[in-house]
Amino acid sequence: SGSETKTEGETTTDSTKSEETIKVGILHSLSGTMAISEVSLKDVIEMAIEEINNSGGVLGKKVEAVIVDPASDWDLFAEKSKELILDKKVTAVFGCWTSVSRKSVLPVFEEHNNLLFYPVQYEGEECSANVIYSGATPNQQLIPAAEYLMSEKGGGYKKFYLLGTDYVFPRTANKILKAFLLSKGVPKENIIEEYTPFHHQDYQTIVSKIKKFAAGGKACVLSTVNGDSNVPFYKEFSNQGLTAGICPIMAFSVAEDELRSMDTEFLVGHLAAWNYYQSLESPENKKFVADFKAYCAKKGLPGGDKRVTDDPICWAYTDVYLWKNAVEKAGTTDIAKMRPELYGLEFLSPGGPVKMSPINHHLEKPVLIGEIRSDGQFDIIWKSNGLVSPEPWSKLTSPNKSCDHVSHGGTYNLK
Amino acid sequence: MKKYFNSNSLFYIILIGVFLIIMPIGNMLGFVSNNTISLWGRYFCFAIAALGVDLIWGYSGVLSMCQAVFFCLGGYAIAMHMLLVAGGEDPSGIPDFMVWNQVDVLPAFWIPFHSFGLSFLLALLIPGIFAFIFGYFVFRSRIKGVYLAIITQALALAMWLIFLRNETMLGGTNGLTGFKTLLGFSLSSPSTKLGLYIVSFLVMFGLFLFCKWLVNSKFGKVLVAIRDSESRVSYTAYNVVNYKLAVFVIAAVVAAIGGMLYVPQTGIITPGRMDVKASVEMVMWVALGGRGRLKGAIIGALLVNYLYSVCTSMFPESWLYILGVLFILTVLFFEKGFWGLIEMLENKINSLSSTKSVSNTNS
Amino acid sequence: MLLNVKNLHVSFGGVKALNLSAFNIQQNELRVIIGPNGAGKSTFMDILCGKTKPNGGDVTFNGEEILGKKEVRIAQMGIGRKFQKPSVFPSLSVFDNMLLSVRMHKGLLTSMFFKMNTEIKDRIESVAEMVGLGKHLELLAGNLSHGQKQWLEIAIVILQDPKLMLIDEPAAGMSDEETYKTGELLTNLSKKHSVIVIEHDMGFVKQIAQNLVTVLVRGQLLMEGSFDQVRNDERVIDSYLGRANTALEK
Amino acid sequence: MKDIILESNDLHAAYGQSMILWGLNFKAEKGKVTTIMGRNGVGKTTLLKTIMSLVQVSKGTITYKGEEIQTLPSFKKANMGIGYVPQGREIIPKLTVYENIKLGMEALGSKSKAKIPEDEIYAMFPILKDFRKRLGGNLSGGQQQQLAIARVLVSNPSLILLDEPTEGIQPSIAQEIGQVLKNLAAEKGITILLVEQKIDFAKQITDYYYFMDRGRMLMEGSKDELDLDDIRKYLSV
Amino acid sequence: MKHLLYITLLFWGSLVSGSSLQKDSLSYFVHASISGNDSIKQLSVKRLVESGNTDVYPFLAAVYDKKIYLFKDQPVTTGVRTTGEDGTDFYEVYTLYPVNAPVKDGAGVIILQPISKLKEVTFGRSERLLIGQLGPYLNLSSADAEKRKAAYGQFQALKDKEALPALYAARAKETSSDVKSIAQETIFSIELNASADDNRKKILIDSLVINWGSNTESILEAYEASEKNPELKAYAKAAIADLNGKHERLSVVQNLFSGLSLGSILIMVALGLSIIYGLAGIINMAHGEFLMIGAYTTFIIQSLLPKGDLFFWISLPVSFLVAGAFGFIIERLIIRYLYSRPLESLLATWGVSLVLIQFARTLFGDLTAVRTPAVLSGGWEITSHLVLPYNRLFIIGLCIFMIAITYYTLYKTRLGLRVRAVTQNRNMSSCLGIETGKVDAITFFLGSGLAGTAGCAMTLIGNVVPDMGQTYIVDSFLVVVTGGVGNIAGTIVSGFGIGFIFKILESFFEAVYGKVLILAIIILFLQFKPKGLFPDKGRIAED
Numbered sequence A: 001s002g003s004e005t006k007t008e009g010e011t012t013t014d015s016t017k018s019e020e021t022i023k024v025g026i027l028h029s030l031s032g033t034m035a036i037s038e039v040s041l042k043d044v045i046e047m048a049i050e051e052i053n054n055s056g057g058v059l060g061k062k063v064e065a066v067i068v069d070p071a072s073d074w075d076l077f078a079e080k081s082k083e084l085i086l087d088k089k090v091t092a093v094f095g096c097w098t099s100v101s102r103k104s105v106l107p108v109f110e111e112h113n114n115l116l117f118y119p120v121q122y123e124g125e126e127c128s129a130n131v132i133y134s135g136a137t138p139n140q141q142l143i144p145a146a147e148y149l150m151s152e153k154g155g156g157y158k159k160f161y162l163l164g165t166d167y168v169f170p171r172t173a174n175k176i177l178k179a180f181l182l183s184k185g186v187p188k189e190n191i192i193e194e195y196t197p198f199h200h201q202d203y204q205t206i207v208s209k210i211k212k213f214a215a216g217g218k219a220c221v222l223s224t225v226n227g228d229s230n231v232p233f234y235k236e237f238s239n240q241g242l243t244a245g246i247c248p249i250m251a252f253s254v255a256e257d258e259l260r261s262m263d264t265e266f267l268v269g270h271l272a273a274w275n276y277y278q279s280l281e282s283p284e285n286k287k288f289v290a291d292f293k294a295y296c297a298k299k300g301l302p303g304g305d306k307r308v309t310d311d312p313i314c315w316a317y318t319d320v321y322l323w324k325n326a327v328e329k330a331g332t333t334d335i336a337k338m339r340p341e342l343y344g345l346e347f348l349s350p351g352g353p354v355k356m357s358p359i360n361h362h363l364e365k366p367v368l369i370g371e372i373r374s375d376g377q378f379d380i381i382w383k384s385n386g387l388v389s390p391e392p393w394s395k396l397t398s399p400n401k402s403c404d405h406v407s408h409g410g411t412y413n414l415k
Numbered sequence B: 001m002k003k004y005f006n007s008n009s010l011f012y013i014i015l016i017g018v019f020l021i022i023m024p025i026g027n028m029l030g031f032v033s034n035n036t037i038s039l040w041g042r043y044f045c046f047a048i049a050a051l052g053v054d055l056i057w058g059y060s061g062v063l064s065m066c067q068a069v070f071f072c073l074g075g076y077a078i079a080m081h082m083l084l085v086a087g088g089e090d091p092s093g094i095p096d097f098m099v100w101n102q103v104d105v106l107p108a109f110w111i112p113f114h115s116f117g118l119s120f121l122l123a124l125l126i127p128g129i130f131a132f133i134f135g136y137f138v139f140r141s142r143i144k145g146v147y148l149a150i151i152t153q154a155l156a157l158a159m160w161l162i163f164l165r166n167e168t169m170l171g172g173t174n175g176l177t178g179f180k181t182l183l184g185f186s187l188s189s190p191s192t193k194l195g196l197y198i199v200s201f202l203v204m205f206g207l208f209l210f211c212k213w214l215v216n217s218k219f220g221k222v223l224v225a226i227r228d229s230e231s232r233v234s235y236t237a238y239n240v241v242n243y244k245l246a247v248f249v250i251a252a253v254v255a256a257i258g259g260m261l262y263v264p265q266t267g268i269i270t271p272g273r274m275d276v277k278a279s280v281e282m283v284m285w286v287a288l289g290g291r292g293r294l295k296g297a298i299i300g301a302l303l304v305n306y307l308y309s310v311c312t313s314m315f316p317e318s319w320l321y322i323l324g325v326l327f328i329l330t331v332l333f334f335e336k337g338f339w340g341l342i343e344m345l346e347n348k349i350n351s352l353s354s355t356k357s358v359s360n361t362n363s
Numbered sequence C: 001m002l003l004n005v006k007n008l009h010v011s012f013g014g015v016k017a018l019n020l021s022a023f024n025i026q027q028n029e030l031r032v033i034i035g036p037n038g039a040g041k042s043t044f045m046d047i048l049c050g051k052t053k054p055n056g057g058d059v060t061f062n063g064e065e066i067l068g069k070k071e072v073r074i075a076q077m078g079i080g081r082k083f084q085k086p087s088v089f090p091s092l093s094v095f096d097n098m099l100l101s102v103r104m105h106k107g108l109l110t111s112m113f114f115k116m117n118t119e120i121k122d123r124i125e126s127v128a129e130m131v132g133l134g135k136h137l138e139l140l141a142g143n144l145s146h147g148q149k150q151w152l153e154i155a156i157v158i159l160q161d162p163k164l165m166l167i168d169e170p171a172a173g174m175s176d177e178e179t180y181k182t183g184e185l186l187t188n189l190s191k192k193h194s195v196i197v198i199e200h201d202m203g204f205v206k207q208i209a210q211n212l213v214t215v216l217v218r219g220q221l222l223m224e225g226s227f228d229q230v231r232n233d234e235r236v237i238d239s240y241l242g243r244a245n246t247a248l249e250k
Numbered sequence D: 001m002k003d004i005i006l007e008s009n010d011l012h013a014a015y016g017q018s019m020i021l022w023g024l025n026f027k028a029e030k031g032k033v034t035t036i037m038g039r040n041g042v043g044k045t046t047l048l049k050t051i052m053s054l055v056q057v058s059k060g061t062i063t064y065k066g067e068e069i070q071t072l073p074s075f076k077k078a079n080m081g082i083g084y085v086p087q088g089r090e091i092i093p094k095l096t097v098y099e100n101i102k103l104g105m106e107a108l109g110s111k112s113k114a115k116i117p118e119d120e121i122y123a124m125f126p127i128l129k130d131f132r133k134r135l136g137g138n139l140s141g142g143q144q145q146q147l148a149i150a151r152v153l154v155s156n157p158s159l160i161l162l163d164e165p166t167e168g169i170q171p172s173i174a175q176e177i178g179q180v181l182k183n184l185a186a187e188k189g190i191t192i193l194l195v196e197q198k199i200d201f202a203k204q205i206t207d208y209y210y211f212m213d214r215g216r217m218l219m220e221g222s223k224d225e226l227d228l229d230d231i232r233k234y235l236s237v
Numbered sequence E: 001m002k003h004l005l006y007i008t009l010l011f012w013g014s015l016v017s018g019s020s021l022q023k024d025s026l027s028y029f030v031h032a033s034i035s036g037n038d039s040i041k042q043l044s045v046k047r048l049v050e051s052g053n054t055d056v057y058p059f060l061a062a063v064y065d066k067k068i069y070l071f072k073d074q075p076v077t078t079g080v081r082t083t084g085e086d087g088t089d090f091y092e093v094y095t096l097y098p099v100n101a102p103v104k105d106g107a108g109v110i111i112l113q114p115i116s117k118l119k120e121v122t123f124g125r126s127e128r129l130l131i132g133q134l135g136p137y138l139n140l141s142s143a144d145a146e147k148r149k150a151a152y153g154q155f156q157a158l159k160d161k162e163a164l165p166a167l168y169a170a171r172a173k174e175t176s177s178d179v180k181s182i183a184q185e186t187i188f189s190i191e192l193n194a195s196a197d198d199n200r201k202k203i204l205i206d207s208l209v210i211n212w213g214s215n216t217e218s219i220l221e222a223y224e225a226s227e228k229n230p231e232l233k234a235y236a237k238a239a240i241a242d243l244n245g246k247h248e249r250l251s252v253v254q255n256l257f258s259g260l261s262l263g264s265i266l267i268m269v270a271l272g273l274s275i276i277y278g279l280a281g282i283i284n285m286a287h288g289e290f291l292m293i294g295a296y297t298t299f300i301i302q303s304l305l306p307k308g309d310l311f312f313w314i315s316l317p318v319s320f321l322v323a324g325a326f327g328f329i330i331e332r333l334i335i336r337y338l339y340s341r342p343l344e345s346l347l348a349t350w351g352v353s354l355v356l357i358q359f360a361r362t363l364f365g366d367l368t369a370v371r372t373p374a375v376l377s378g379g380w381e382i383t384s385h386l387v388l389p390y391n392r393l394f395i396i397g398l399c400i401f402m403i404a405i406t407y408y409t410l411y412k413t414r415l416g417l418r419v420r421a422v423t424q425n426r427n428m429s430s431c432l433g434i435e436t437g438k439v440d441a442i443t444f445f446l447g448s449g450l451a452g453t454a455g456c457a458m459t460l461i462g463n464v465v466p467d468m469g470q471t472y473i474v475d476s477f478l479v480v481v482t483g484g485v486g487n488i489a490g491t492i493v494s495g496f497g498i499g500f501i502f503k504i505l506e507s508f509f510e511a512v513y514g515k516v517l518i519l520a521i522i523i524l525f526l527q528f529k530p531k532g533l534f535p536d537k538g539r540i541a542e543d
């Protein structure tokens, strides 16, 4: 309720001196199933805005966040985005987690030419002029992870169980992974693809299938299992006697925030692929983590200073600064003028220096593979060489498509 | 005795005065935003679905927890049409999501949706026939009460799971989106939005009158009798299965009409609209407005959805409390829902004023 | 012959509730069935109107087999029932309760496009008057007293105008005066309909029993005979009437 | 001085808006059978329900053993020794006959260790013994009525309210019930308030009559003051 | 000037070839690697790795596992853990070099130490990568059973018969029985591939079959593919077929078990649901939230008692009480006004559910999980192919217990009689002297409490989130309805039935289709049994 009064406080500021603030929207679910993940993003965006305001704001004005709750209801995302853009007149929106919510608001942003900053790893196959995708594209997460597992150092795994929650990200991810594995000569029968519904809780059968699959050795799981299904999955995995040694799980949707206060004992040794971890050793990250914890504690948010940062949190935070820097470079919040400033924009993010692609709306960033520790943090066991360029259209599944806003106005065919 | 307060006229005055006259004119004059117009346009669609729920549940006592499925069937049919009209990046006109899934021929069941007429027809027929088949088996074997509620819920769950799949070729979790025009009108133009708003209103109003006629006919009385005692209706020589089936199909088609109007105004249709919760919510609108009162169904749907929109923006962290407590309080204090409350007020005011006038004449 | 029953038997949990070797009703006959509590009288009616499925037997109505048919089909064939426990439509008014019963085509479209006419209205009102509900037509049936519901049930059966009326304990909960009135009503009805009445009130039985009285005991047909034969039968006295009672009646 | 067990004074009661009892006065004397008669729908059942708190008293008082009880909840009245046999029997359908009888003992209070006087009950209603294990709801109408009476007898009441107890009961048993009630009143001093429409049955056992019409007491009198024809007259008004 | 000394020694060491390093120089590097600066550490570890001397492997393994400590200035690692009475964990302490053995006190009893008494020595990733090169040999001497298992896996893949002596030695030292079995398997498989004696090969095949471990089939398949001798080929094939048959039979058992455990969960939720439905005649939309309350109660108790398993055993009854209390309060505040209006209660409980979910969200944030008690983690390993997780076994047991309690309460106690009477006819029960308000409240308390306990048990398999109740509620209602509303026996049969059928379907189809199919089956089933498995018969069934 602390932040609620604050929101109201801000609305009053809005009516009295609306000229002096720049409004941005925050469109993350605060209730419903996605709240688990999205609330942290809302928190970190508010923190970034507070930081910016404390250091003088943007273009000399304070930034004001307009928070709405799309309540994990996809249609409400569209409704709320209209409201933010049309009624609340925000200059940009930070929001969305699931791809379906992004798809839902996309026509709205395109119709009204506003900008959505989307911080979550996603399946690609999209190249909108009105979305800034700071999360990983498949080639910035999936492919390096699979390559790593196949490598000698990664364990030389030969059999892959692709397990996901049944929705578009896992499906597309697995489509790309499968194409990749097949292209690397992994025989078809060594790849199994399986999906479970959202909130699936009973992994007994699937784990025993995996166990059978792993009986020959050299098998691993590539998991795009989402949200609250992960705990039952990992618990069952360990209880049926499987371990990271026998068959590691490489997760694409399990980050520190999900591990927070999970019983991590049985997760130790399993892997994940992201572009950022809280355990990154750098001064900027140390500060970021400390700031976030302090912020949560100060605001009395659930979890307080026990809160952790993770990949989407890092990029949601980065998004706010990307927006700020572009606006300041352009000297205006006008989308047409500030968007060009984003191309090639560099920023020292908590995850190290990153760079907006010079031609499209994705971020160039490093890929990291981490091993889960018993404290819910990751040991970084592999790191890409420098920044990896984004490929919104995977070379494996859409070989002749590419995304270029500078010279092609979006998606174009290579040939 | 003179009536000082007439809830009936109030209903019509507000409905027509505010929604059909003030709001559209306001929009044209620019003091009602386009967003408000499309918001209410969508609420009308929900109100349409609520009418169906009231028919099947309020009057016939059949708690169907799958109305959102029918709503979506109608919605998907129109969405498929609009998507085909919009075309994709692929020159073949196949929707993009199929291209990305390496589907290069349009699945046969999509073909009829090129034509608006056929799509319109199918949008009514598919839910109608689906409701007929499902209803036939369910009612024939005399599944009723909580059994029926749960079985329809199971149906909703199963349909939701199926629509979530990519194999269904309906866009999986992401659903269908990216519409541009409907019958040649650009969906993004304010006049189309206003047009859709007015059409939705008129359809809602028309269906309201239709349902009113229906429940006041002898057919409606049979429905209420079925709600009271199904077997007694049989002994009175009415074929209960036929009646239930008829009202189930009507409710499904009504819901589908709501869905058809909903999609062009929302711009997306996803399986999220038909999950278990969605159908339960429809029942809740009716319960809150006043079950067994068609006006209640409309008021309930409009009110709850309006509150939902407002509260999720104004009280993003506490709106659930507000809505939850509202449900509880309504139930505790207004036995017959929101419309029941208004009727009660009507009685109070009228009896007060009539006693007053009596005492006046006496003195 | 209107109704012909052969070897009809049903048992619940191994206990034979009814085992009727033969039972016939003629056109326009009024038949009274008596018998101790639990003799199977109501069960017999339940079978006739399709509510209970028997274990075996033959029941022909108007030459047509009715066992295995749905309730609504049997009702359409012309069997109407008044239940022992009043079962009206509580949330409909007395008038609507009666309207729904009026004999007419009862299909979907007919119901939707049904227009009230004076003929039907008058008929309903006259029947209502007959059963003493003339002043209560607007009342919700659920708000009637027990006895009023009994009357409404009777009115419903009358309006249904069936070939065979099954009347289960019509006089229960009625005063002597009303019981007598009911008796007259039933006697009248039997001029145009066949009627089967179940009753425990011997005064009433005496009033209406024109022809045969059937006595059921433990599901079996004990005897059939005129009222006097039955009343004086030792077995009936032992199992049903009781010694003291017969004394009282004389 | 007569020992009045139950007494009502200016009793008003309504279902929601519609007033049914309009200032009703009556008394029931200890160890006597008081019968309330009246045509259908005059409010006899409503009166008994009001006594049992199933219908709210809107005005007036009900006094039981000198104590005003109109505001007490039903179960307290049962615990105070008022037994009730409602119209329509109200057998608990999915409990066995035995369990239904056992429920009658609830009125004796939760600490009571009393045993069900099974022999006594079964002697009166032998069919209940055979059907001990059957579900109450499956019994025939008359059997249920017998069960309802049995249920009230085991609770050892000092006042019994009976709403048309012989409805649907075979003559021989109705006869017996009459005897039992008479004995209960005469030998055990139990007060009986009977609602009845059948004169033959009523006159067998009644000590004092009330005639009701549209929510009021129209006439009253002891069995000696009234004769059969008077009664008939009042019932046919 | 210690520093200088180190550098000279290191330099000197590098002159001598790795394998011929002397014991005392190894000892020197061991000490240098734990006390030197970063570059010295790295050099020392490099030397130790290059030495190829297996005596330092335990030391290197400990470094690799990041389990290296100083105890009385000796490098040590930790072994078996025991939890003391006050909840602190004690570990056995092993010296690493030159002897790899547990530290004992004067009386020869192994010393137990808490981690806090040991000084951790940290190494960087580069040292770990260096050690990683040593591969399976290193893991073979790890203190961690998992690492040893992994090592044997690697040896199986290498099929290197040079490794046999090391493997024999390791097997002889092995203490853990399941690692021993893998060791056997590894040795058999290498010998099988290396052996030239046909009879011996047969014996080895038989031994492998008898020792049936997780890799046996793939070992035999690989062998069968490479074997030229048709007789042996056939022999191996038969052995494989034999194992496959066993596997099939076991997977049937596994599926049955899974069905039983799924069924138990559904029943636990359904029991309370069924009772409350019976009471108020309503679909209690908030039932799942009582489950959630039970789970959060467990979570809170865990936070209060952060050590050991005690929290869970306390939570079981407490979650019953807490959820029951919530149910009690909600019944007194809201539901009790609604008994005559079941449809309204649907709405009210829906409201209650919204409020409770948001309440949990405000109070606890979002994702939380409860630690599985140590005794309930892992599984009962009947064979390596059939592990029955303890948490599932516990849930099955708890479910049976809850069924028994519920059954007893409802059918064998006076309270139960009252509850059943009130649920069927509230007014009449009151007229019979039952204080219905009390019975209502108690019934709600019981029903909610059962859900609360179920929620506590559910923390064993899933996480604790505000809307966790929603996950089970639809399925549980299906169970209630399939069994016949208000019929406990029906609920039990249908719960296990649905559990079994679902698990059988799921083993053939994907989970999603399994779910769709089970829904279709239930819909079909109700076609034939519209009132559930055990419908009321006769008059009481009337509508």
Ligand SMILES: Nc1ncnc2c1ncn2[C@@H]1O[C@H](COP(=O)(O)OP(=O)(O)OP(=O)(O)O)[C@@H](O)[C@H]1O
Residues within 6 Å of the ligand: C012, C013, C017, C035, C036, C037, C038, C039, C040, C041, C042, C043, C044, C084, D134, D138, D139, D140, D141, D142, D143, D168, E537, E538, E539, E540
């Ligand atoms: N479903 C059932 N299960 C067990 N016994 C039943 C069932 N239905 C009826 N019975 C028994 O069958 C017998 C016949 O009941 P029926 O209702 O036909 O009696 P009846 O002759 O109408 O009696 P009454 O005069 O009391 O109304 C009774 O003994 C009754 O208990």
Ligand SMILES: Nc1ncnc2c1ncn2[C@@H]1O[C@H](COP(=O)(O)OP(=O)(O)OP(=O)(O)O)[C@@H](O)[C@H]1O
Residues within 6 Å of the ligand: C142, C143, C144, C145, C146, C147, C148, C173, D015, D018, D020, D038, D039, D040, D041, D042, D043, D044, D045, D046, D047, D087
């Ligand atoms: N639930 C109710 N709501 C409104 N009015 C009711 C209700 N129950 C009964 N009434 C009305 O109250 C009046 C008295 O009913 P009551 O049941 O007391 O009559 P009764 O004297 O017992 O008649 P009977 O001899 O038919 O049993 C009746 O006119 C009836 O219409």
Ligand SMILES: NC(N)=O
Residues within 6 Å of the ligand: A097, A098, A099, A100, A120, A121, A122, A123, A169
């Ligand atoms: N884009 C995702 N992870 O849904």
Ligand SMILES: [Mg+2]
Residues within 6 Å of the ligand: C041, C042, C043, C084, C168, D140, D141, D142
């Ligand atoms: Mg009967």
Ligand SMILES: [Mg+2]
Residues within 6 Å of the ligand: C145, C146, C147, D044, D045, D046, D087, D163
């Ligand atoms: Mg009465």
